[in-house]
Amino acid sequence: MALFWLSDEAGAAIEPHLPKNQPGARRVDDRRVISGILHVLKVGCRWCDCPADYGPSTTIYNRFNRWSRRGFWLKLLAALVDVGVVTKSTAIDSTYIKIQRAAFGAKGGDRRKRSGVRVAAGPRRSMRSPTSSVVPMR
Secondary structure (H helix, E strand, O other): OOOOOOOHHHHHHHHHHOOOOOOOOOOOOHHHHHHHHHHHHHHOOOHHHOOHHHOOHHHHHHHHHHHHHOOHHHHHHHHHHHHOOOOOOOOOOOOOOOOOHHHHOOOOOOOOOOOHHHHHHOOOOOOOOOOOOOOOOO
């Protein structure tokens, strides 16, 4: 499996936006960890299956989680768009699904059903049971 590494241009663009002077253990190479995060997201594997070349999988997972909670990824994307390293784009799902004719009511057409609110507000469509209004005799 081919590994994914950030280019020198992308690494240089990201560097000024990385959090600095954070409390805790000494940080490992940010570029290596970010490359590992992007690898997991790109390939779709589990965090624990991330290749060891990127560093410990727990470090990669914890960094992704922590930075996600802080909104780092959105800020980083905006900064990279401003610099022109990446373009902000929108993806549209182009999934093609073949369905049967009967799935959309081919026979009988498209019948509209009344909403639950209108059904509750409208007149009852059934009669009351004759036994429910009978008073027991003493």
